[in-house]
Every structure is written in structure tokens, then in C-alpha cells.
Amino acid sequence: MSKSKTAAIVLAAGMGTRMKSALPKVMHPVAGRPMVNHLLATVQTLGVDRTVVVVGPDMDGLRRAVAPHATVEQTDRLGTAHAVAQARPELDGFDGDVLVLYGDTPLISAETLARMLEARRAVPAPAVVVLGFRPDQPGSYGRLVMGGDGLEAIVEAKDATPEQLAIPLCNSGVMCIDGARLFGLLDRVGNANAKGEYYLTDIVALARADGLPCAVVEGDEAELLGVNSRTELAVAEGIVQARLRRAATDGGATLTAPETVFFSHDTRLGRDVSVGPFVTFGPGVTIGDGVEIKGFCHFEDCTVGDGVILGPYARLRPGAEVRNGAHIGNFVEIKKAVVEDGAKVNHLTYIGDARVGAGANIGAGTITCNYDGFLKHHTDIGAGAFIGSNSALVAPVRIGDGAIVGAGSVVTRDVEANALTVARGEQVSRNGWAIRFRERMAALKNQRKKEA
Incomplete structure (x- = not known):
């Protein structure tokens, strides 16, 4: 396939336990539409050739919501690299550019994604382009370590040195990857970490070890809001309503x-x-x-x-x-x-x-x-x-x-x-009846007072 072709893998298998809901996290609505459909609508404006949505077990409602896009199931939730790997059957032989996106990040703009694609296709054709941002409070976000020839590493906050924690540029998780190398890199990702999971961020180190360049494109913090709770859902709603x-x-x-x-x-x-x-x-x-x-x-x-x-x-x-x-x-x-x-x-x-x-x-x-x-x-x-x-x-x-x-x-x-x-009952009037009624009722009321 031509290198100008683009695919998108949307990770949407999480239930979102902090939402405290039977509804899959990405199905919660923002401005009257499931947040995953906001993201898919944005992707559609880019002219993406294939879109694959990674869902969890028993998410038939989500499958219907994202149709006609292809869906694959991540039965065991073993990390982000494992989730992306589930899309392999749908992207067999695809060697264009692959965007990896998150269904709980509904506010990302088409302009930002287009800049990532441009960076992937520009010299020196980086194997991985990571979307970074500079939050006011970096906190637990992974840090992007830059060098003279681009992105050198992604370091998780818990593993970072004090010097690395001082880096303001953080990882959003969104990536644009050379499709010809994607699954080869994923096959080499290990799970020797505290959670025993396969992390997509590891492909940057693997690509660098192969002598392949990696790059960063920066986006705004507001468009990279991940919705993991009802409170964050309300924040996303506020941003969309303002727009x-x-x-x-x-x-x-x-x-x-x-x-x-x-x-x-x-x-x-x-x-x-x-x-x-x-x-x-x-x-x-x-x-x-x-x-x-x-x-x-x-x-x-x-x-x-x-x-x-x-x-x-x-x-x-x-x-x-x-x-x-x-x-x-x-x-x-x-x-x-x-x-x-x-x-x-x-x-x-x-x-x-x-x-x-x-x-x-x-x-x-x-x-x-x-x-x-x-x-x-x-x-x-x-x-x-x-x-x-x-x-x-x-x-x-x-x-x-x-x-x-x-x-x-x-x-x-x-x-x-x-x-x-005219379809109503006949009106009947009895002249003087109201006076006699009031006199009779007043007398009855007085009599009851005397008896009390």
C-alpha cells in the first residue's frame, strides 16, 4: 500500500471503574453523543482509510455505536500494547501510517492529528510520533525526554529521576506509528514491570535501539483531556459546550x-x-x-x-x-x-x-x-x-x-x-340559588358550632 494511506486504532475496551457505571466508559455522552463517536467523527475528517475499534467482552452496544467501523475484542486487558496488538488481523499487510487513539479522549482536534501525520511523513520519517503536551500540573504523567535528534525516551513518573520529573513536556498516549514496523515493535514489548502489563510506550525505546528516529508533536492540554470519572466527564461537557x-x-x-x-x-x-x-x-x-x-x-x-x-x-x-x-x-x-x-x-x-x-x-x-x-x-x-x-x-x-x-x-x-x-354539556342557570345556598350553609355551620 502507499505510504500516504492512514489507519486508526481506537482503544475503547476499558469499563472505567471510576465512572461507577454499567455503561462502558467511552459510551458516556458529551453534547448528546457517546464520547467515542466524537473521536470517530474527528478521525473521519482526516480521510482515514481503515478504523479499528478495540472493545472489551460483552460490549455489543459499543460495537453497534461505532459501526460500520471494524471492531476487535481485547478479552484480557493486559495493557495498551496488548490492546493495539488485537488490531493485527484487521491491518494485516498495512504499511501506511497508524494513529493510536483513545476512546475516552473525545476533544482531540483534527488539526492536531493532521500535524502528527505530517511529522510522520516528513524527513527523517520517524518510526513513532508521540503527541506531547505541557500541563500546568505534570503530576503522574509520563515525561518525554528529548535529545538533539528528537524523542529519546518516555519515562513514567514513578520511574523518573528528579531531573526527569522537572521536564514539562508530558506524554498524552496518542501516537502515530509507521505501520510497516508497528507489529514488529509490539511483538518485542515485554511485561517485566510491577503490573505485568505490556506498555505501548516501550516501542519508543525499542525503535531507538534499532537506530530509528522518533519525534514529538505538541497539543493543547484542553484537547487531550482523558475522561475517567463523572467529574472529568462534566469538565469535557463544559469544554464542548463552550465551543x-x-x-x-x-x-x-x-x-x-x-x-x-x-x-x-x-x-x-x-x-x-x-x-x-x-x-x-x-x-x-x-x-x-x-x-x-x-x-x-x-x-x-x-x-x-x-x-x-x-x-x-x-x-x-x-x-x-x-x-x-x-x-x-x-x-x-x-x-x-x-x-x-x-x-x-x-x-x-x-x-x-x-x-x-x-x-x-x-x-x-x-x-x-x-x-x-x-x-x-x-x-x-x-x-x-x-x-x-x-x-x-x-x-x-x-x-x-x-x-x-x-x-x-x-x-x-x-x-x-x-x-x-360545540360538544359540551347544556348550561343550566337557577336564579337566586346561590343566595339560598349560602344562607343554608351558614346556618348549618352555626348549628355545628353550638353543638360543639
């Missing part, structure tokens, strides 16, 4: 209180969108141009057209489609329904499994009764229809164009276009 907020404002959106707005990795906002405080975008949300989103709204898997007004306290659930110029007001929930151009659903309403026609007006407290305890049914509200407040539309039912449903109605049959339907 997404910046991207939203750079793209032409106004965020009134950016620190209170939460995005998903795939949120799409049009130009001149305004977003009030405490708004949450779940996965799969697309917002058109000129949309006003008031505070405390929640959206997931929905589409919003141009010039729409939403909220406050509006909720768009999966399958909601709100078209141009529509209004969705306070405490309104839309689920698997289309609200067409210019329609208004302004107050305290649930619209589920329905169509609301263009220009229709839905009164406060309206409910589309879409579920009979077994099946979901559809409600169709025609263009220009008016649904009075506190009405219940029992699906399946159709309200024709221009029809009016009187307030408080329970509609169980179709309504013709431009008809008036």
Missing part, C-alpha cells in the same frame, strides 16, 4: 445568557436566531433563520422553519416540525406533528400525532387525545381552523378547513369545513 456556544454566535445567533444554553453536537441554527436563557437543544435539532426562542425551552429531534416564535417553556419532542412564521407559546408540547405556516399554538396545549394547518389557531388547554391505551391515532386540523380553549380532540378525527370548535368541546367525530361544532 458550541462560540460556534453559534460566530454563525449569526444571539445568546442572551450563553452559559445557560446547552447544545448537542449536531444542533443547527440559522442566521439571526435569538436564544433566551435556559434553553436546551437535544440531538437532531435544526432551526431556521430569524427564529425567536424565548427562555426555558427544550427541543429534541425536530425542525423549525424561518421566522418562528417559540416559548417560553415550549417543548418540541421527536418528530415535531414547525413551519415558517408559526407561533408555539408557553407550556406547549408538540410531538410527531406538523404545525404549518403561520399557525398559532400559544398556551398550555399538547399537540401529538397531528397536523395543524396553515393559519390555524389553537386555543389554550387544547389536547389532541392521540393514545387509546394500545395505539396512537392521528388528528388533522385544517387550514384556518379555530379550536376553542380547553377542547379535547379525540383521535382519529379531522377538523376541516376554516371550521370552529367551541371552547370546552370534546370532539369525537369529523367536523366539516367552515362548520361550527
